[in-house]
Amino acid sequence: MTSLDVEGFRTRLVEERRRVIKEIEYLHHENPGSLESESEERTLDNHLAETASVTLDREVDYSLEESANRQLTAIEDALLRIEDGTYGTCQRCGGPVGVERLEALPWATLCIEDKRKDERR
Ligand SMILES: [Zn+2]
Numbered sequence: 001m002t003s004l005d006v007e008g009f010r011t012r013l014v015e016e017r018r019r020v021i022k023e024i025e026y027l028h029h030e031n032p033g034s035l036e037s038e039s040e041e042r043t044l045d046n047h048l049a050e051t052a053s054v055t056l057d058r059e060v061d062y063s064l065e066e067s068a069n070r071q072l073t074a075i076e077d078a079l080l081r082i083e084d085g086t087y088g089t090c091q092r093c094g095g096p097v098g099v100e101r102l103e104a105l106p107w108a109t110l111c112i113e114d115k116r117k118d119e120r121r
Contacts, residue, residue: 078107
């Protein structure tokens, strides 16, 4: 039994999922994954610093994409938990995650106590 507004969270999660998918598409668009332009630049006599900064930008974008992907997985997991009725339940202790926490982070899987224990590790 739950007093959570599960439908409200479902709506938010679906919206978040749409936003994250767009973000991933955008990052893909920015980074088609081709190294062509980069190797072209390397054959020109570019100074190394410039090449290094291009590489760094790419790494930043890749990690953005990685974190967007991770968030997408978390959102989809949360939607699955809504389906099977375990949404809002701490995956470690089985207690409630807490409404305030879910409002801040609708895909949270741990109650604040367990989350804190995690962070202390
Ligand atoms: Zn817990």
